[in-house]
Amino acid sequence: MDTLDHIAELLRKASYAVALTGAGISTASGIPDFRSPDTGLWTKVDPMKAASIDAFLEDPIQFWSFYRHRLGSLDSAEPNAAHYALAKMEQSGHLKALVTQNIDRLHRRAGSTTIAEVHGSIETGVCLSCGRRYPHSHMVEALADPEGVPYCECGRVLKPGVIFFGEALPQDEYALAVSWAQRADVMLVAGSSLAVWPVAGLPDITMRSGGKLVILTASETPFDSRAAIRDQRPLEEILPRLAALLDA
Ligand SMILES: [Zn+2]
CATH class of the missing domain: 3.40.50.1220 (TPP-binding domain)
Structure with missing residues (x-):
């Protein structure tokens, strides 16, 4: 058997x-896993820079310069x-x-x-100031502009609805x-x-x-x-x- x-x-x-x-x-x-030798995501990118809440809070626009690629590769996966x-x-x-x-x-x-x-998931973007949530499409539309990042209507840069290190x-x-x-x-x-x-x-x-x-x-x-x-x-x-x- x-x-x-x-x-x-x-x-x-x-x-x-x-x-x-x-x-x-x-x-x-x-989609690369996180810890496999050679192919794991964290062997190429420092997780504390790419996926920590501190990095996001410190410079959300810089954060999105990495995360836009991550979101793009996740969206193109089947x-x-x-x-x-x-x-x-x-x-x-x-x-x-x-x-x-x-x-x-x-x-x-x-x-x-x-x-x-x-x-969490990339299904939504969340505002850490007012708590509003936005659909995935809102983030994708903002990121279609190579310089663009997704904003809340209150003016703050959105965080992906993903749980980061430190959260x-x-x-x-x-x-x-x-x-x-x-x-x-x-x-x-x-x-x-x-x-x-x-x-x-x-x-x-x-x-x-x-x-x-x-x-x-x-x-x-x-x-x-x-x-x-x-x-x-x-x-x-x-x-x-x-x-x-x-x-x-
Ligand atoms: Zn807001």
Whole structure:
């Protein structure tokens, strides 16, 4: 029996399976992850300059000179077979909810609907003065001018709705993720190295409530020895096969 048959069996028996995804699920869409040697984003760009709240506050216009490229490359990426497979598993009822650390909107674009984006997303721009939120299109329109940056109508430069280093997680999204983790009898980890807190605490919450952990991340994780099933093959290969098994 292939490990995928075991995972399919677990998911068929589960009454509340939850997926937890990280950067590894989007690398096949051409979005670099953060920490892989050589290709990881933070091996090329200093995160404290590119994605910290301090850098934004210090010089928001300079900040956008980097982030406009990041937003452009995220917008041109397409969901891959792994994103579509998870959406299909939600539609077939085998997955109840999805927690993601990714800010790229690819799960939504693939059709997943019950999502907690615990690191925020590029879906909106937010004003740190008055709290107004603007749609993605507002940022894109402003950035169409090579010198342009997106502004709030109160006059302040907008921040992407992404959680940066030094910022607190969005409490409502994180509370949702915790409640799903408590309720989950299976947590399917896909493409997260479970290294970033507090998201890295979610598998513990599931296991303490008696749930099982399935880890489908290429790199090692601190939870590998406690996982019921471990598979390190490429997600865009195994998740579609898993979705097909569940459909059969
Ligand atoms: Zn404002």
